[in-house]
Every structure is written in structure tokens, then in C-alpha cells.
Amino acid sequence: MKNQLSNRYIILISRFVLGIIFIIASADKIAHPELFALSISGYKLLPVYLVNISALVLPWLEMITGIFLVGGIFVKSSSVIIAFLLTVFIGAISLAMIQKLEIDCGCFGAGKGPQVGWLRIIEDFGMLFLSGHIYYFSNKPELESKI
Amino acid sequence: MKVLNRFSPLIKEILIIVSISILVALLFNTFSGKGLPLIRKEMIKVQAPDSVLFSSAPSNIDSALLIQPDSSITKNIQVIAPLHEQALRNPASATNLSDKTSKEYYTVITLSQLQRLLKENRGLLIDARNAEDYMQGHIGNAINIPALEIDNHFSEIVAIPRDTLMLLYCNNADCDLAHLLADFLRDLEFKKIYIYENGWDGWIKAGMPVDNSKGEDR
Structure with missing residues (x-):
């Protein structure tokens, strides 16, 4: 299982999806x-x-970390930020519930998004799993490898 | 300390990303043309008193007969709230107003006030929810102007006389659509904007009659 998760193509897919x-x-x-x-x-x-x-x-933080994940820049730290954001979202949705x-949850676009509910929390946990996967199996932070 | 050293490149990177985001966000906000003020104003709700709502100043009275409001009171007061000119003549209400002009505020009405206004056929009732919700049921005689699609209804709205009593509602007090629409109408200089805050949920809870017709915008 660990071998499969650490497969570089699987990580690539996780990065692209998230x-x-x-x-x-x-x-x-x-x-x-x-x-x-x-x-x-x-x-x-x-x-x-x-x-x-x-x-x-917040939206720019999402946009930039998203672009970095796809582009392979600062991957590890982007995944940490995304995991943090997702944790905040899960907390906020839970409190609202x-x-x-x-x-409206405001998750995918302002105002017209679906309402807060269990499905939103499950989605966020799914993405949290992806970010964890990326964190554990991606390379060291770029700044570290350059030092 | 060792742990900190191990994580410090990561923390640096995180700080870099956060800084870039803040910088881009601020730049974009400055130049996008739809910028928000960085500090949001507090929203204040004012309950509309019956005296203001139902003071009957029939529009057919010659305005010359009405005593003009004392200019020393009305000077420097931007009348955002729908206030009858009669009410403006009361110095107390004008003083209250001047305190509030620095903040955004909305005038809200209760169910019974709304009922009375509708019964007397005063005002234009507007459902600010999206078209789908409106189709499923709305308060009788309400027209639908979804607050998120205001632009599509611009031509209808500008045609409405500015002193029309605008009665807005959305789902409930947690729903901001009516406030969004109120802001828009206020920018267009509508003078009498009232929000029925309990909205659709309050209407249903009170067991009021529901219009399920798929009434087209009139």
C-alpha cells in the first residue's frame, strides 16, 4: 500500500486533482x-x-497553492497550507451545522454554492487526505534542498 | 531546536506563499474595479416604526402644502433610510439618523407590518432568492429579482419610481440576499427600502398563504 501511495504518478495525480x-x-x-x-x-x-x-x-491563497501544486513548486508547503485551510473549513461548516x-457554504464560488452539510465535510476530509498524501510522499521543501 | 531547524525551510516557504497571496490579493483588489473596502462596515438594523411606515401622506397632496423640513436639521444628513418627509420634520428622528449615516444600516419590518402593507397594496414586494426557490413557492404578488443576478434585471429596476416602497425578503435573517439587493437599490437612490428579515422561513412558520404559481416576472 505504501509503495503504491509513494508511486510518483499517484502523487502527481493527487497534486493535480487537489x-x-x-x-x-x-x-x-x-x-x-x-x-x-x-x-x-x-x-x-x-x-x-x-x-x-x-x-x-483566502481565494488568492487557494489559487496560488493550487497553481503551485499543479506546477510542482513549493509542493510540500502548499499541501500544509491547504490542509490548514481545509481544517478551518471543516471547523466552520461543523459550527454552522x-x-x-x-x-450557502461558499465552498466553490461565492453565494451560489451548495448549502453547508455533511457532504461538504466529507468532501473536505477527502481533500484533506489528498493533502496529507502529498505532504508525506513529496520531496523535501525546495528551500531545504537548496541549502 | 532540532525539530525547528528541520521545519524551518517549510515555515519559510509557507510565509513566502502567504505573503505572495496577500500581496496579489491587495493588488488585485486595488486594480480590479470591484474592490472591497479592507475593513467591512458594521451592519445595523433599524426596526421601522409604524408611524413612519403607515403615516398616510397621500401622494396626490400638493407638495407645496407640506411644510418643508427644517433645513438646520436635515443639513449634512444623508437620508439613506426610507423616511417619510413628515418623519424628517421630527428633530428627534433626524438626530438618530445622523448617528447612523457613517455605518451601513437597513430598515427591517415585522410580519404584521408586511401583512398590513400588502393588504393596503402599498409597495412592491421583491423576492431576492434565486429563481429556483422562487418557483417552488413565494409570498403572493412578489416578483423575483435574484440578488445574485441583479445585472440581468437592471432594466426592470431602473424603470421603477424611486419613491416606491420596496419590500425585500429572502430566506431568513441569516440570508444576506435581501441586504445585497437593498445595497444595490440604495445605490440607485431608491428612498424607501424595507427588509422583511424573517423572510420566506418566517412566512411559512407563521402559516401564511403561499403562492406556488411559477409566476413570471411582471
């Missing part, structure tokens, strides 16, 4: 920051003054 998902997910949010800000405020987690700055930076908030 990277492309993140690029697609971020594109609509970048195009409509005001709607994504509404999605974020719907979760009622962040103080009002942090909502806009998150709505601006506990509070029974009927909000």
Missing part, C-alpha cells in the same frame, strides 16, 4: 469578492472587520 479543485474553487470567489464576503459573514464566526480582508486573501445556520 490543485485543480482549489484553482476552480477560488476563481469565482476572486471574481466576486463581495459575494464571498457575504458567504463568510453568513458563518458568523469572524468579527465584521476581518470579513472583507479574509474574503480578499451545530447552530443550524441555513447558509
Whole structure:
């Protein structure tokens, strides 16, 4: 099993799948920051003054880590950031579900995304698995290998 | 320390990626033309008092007969909220207003206020949810202007007289579509925008009649 997971083509597939998902997910949010800000405020987690700055930076973080995963740049650290983001998303969706908030999840594009629910959490865990896979079996951080 | 050394290239890389993202985000926000203010304004809700909603100032009265509001009160006040001119004449309400102009605020109405307005056939009821939700059921006589597709309805909206009572709703108080539409209408200088915050969920919960017709936009 470990051999299969460490197969470089399997890692390549993981990188492409996760990277492309993140690029697609971020594109609509970048195009409509005001709607994504509404999605974020719907979760009622962040103080009002942090909502806009998150709505601006988060999609670009997703976009850039996605591009890096696909392009093979800073792969290990990109996977760490993505895993962190996914953990935050899982937490946010869980809290929204506990509070029974009927909000759009804002996962794949602002405002028009599906509602928060178990399926979103399962998807995020799937992606979390991919990011873990990439982290463990990808090469060392580039900065380290250059030193 | 050893652990830290082992991870430090990784941490450096993470910092680099985060910095690039912040930089690109700020640059894009500055030059994209749809930039957001970095600090979001607080949203304030104001309950519309009956006196403002139902003060009957029939539009056919010659406006010259109405006493003009005291200019010392109304000066420097940007009237964003739908306020009757009569209400503006009350210095107290004008003072309240001036405190709020620096923040975004929305005037909300209750179910009974909405019912009364609808019964008296005042105002235009707008469902801000998407077309699919609207088709499945909406409040009778509501037209559908999905807040996420405002651009497609621009020509309909600009044709509406600006002093029309605009009554907006979406799903519930957690739903921001009505607020989004309210912002848009306010930018177009509509004067009387009210949000029925409990929205569709509140309407259903109260056992109110539902219109299931696939009513086309009128």
C-alpha cells in the first residue's frame, strides 16, 4: 500500500486533482469578492472587520497553492497550507451545522454554492487526505534542498 | 531546536506563499474595479416604526402644502433610510439618523407590518432568492429579482419610481440576499427600502398563504 501511495504518478495525480479543485474553487470567489464576503459573514464566526480582508486573501491563497501544486513548486508547503485551510473549513461548516445556520457554504464560488452539510465535510476530509498524501510522499521543501 | 531547524525551510516557504497571496490579493483588489473596502462596515438594523411606515401622506397632496423640513436639521444628513418627509420634520428622528449615516444600516419590518402593507397594496414586494426557490413557492404578488443576478434585471429596476416602497425578503435573517439587493437599490437612490428579515422561513412558520404559481416576472 505504501509503495503504491509513494508511486510518483499517484502523487502527481493527487497534486493535480487537489490543485485543480482549489484553482476552480477560488476563481469565482476572486471574481466576486463581495459575494464571498457575504458567504463568510453568513458563518458568523469572524468579527465584521476581518470579513472583507479574509474574503480578499483566502481565494488568492487557494489559487496560488493550487497553481503551485499543479506546477510542482513549493509542493510540500502548499499541501500544509491547504490542509490548514481545509481544517478551518471543516471547523466552520461543523459550527454552522451545530447552530443550524441555513447558509450557502461558499465552498466553490461565492453565494451560489451548495448549502453547508455533511457532504461538504466529507468532501473536505477527502481533500484533506489528498493533502496529507502529498505532504508525506513529496520531496523535501525546495528551500531545504537548496541549502 | 532540532525539530525547528528541520521545519524551518517549510515555515519559510509557507510565509513566502502567504505573503505572495496577500500581496496579489491587495493588488488585485486595488486594480480590479470591484474592490472591497479592507475593513467591512458594521451592519445595523433599524426596526421601522409604524408611524413612519403607515403615516398616510397621500401622494396626490400638493407638495407645496407640506411644510418643508427644517433645513438646520436635515443639513449634512444623508437620508439613506426610507423616511417619510413628515418623519424628517421630527428633530428627534433626524438626530438618530445622523448617528447612523457613517455605518451601513437597513430598515427591517415585522410580519404584521408586511401583512398590513400588502393588504393596503402599498409597495412592491421583491423576492431576492434565486429563481429556483422562487418557483417552488413565494409570498403572493412578489416578483423575483435574484440578488445574485441583479445585472440581468437592471432594466426592470431602473424603470421603477424611486419613491416606491420596496419590500425585500429572502430566506431568513441569516440570508444576506435581501441586504445585497437593498445595497444595490440604495445605490440607485431608491428612498424607501424595507427588509422583511424573517423572510420566506418566517412566512411559512407563521402559516401564511403561499403562492406556488411559477409566476413570471411582471
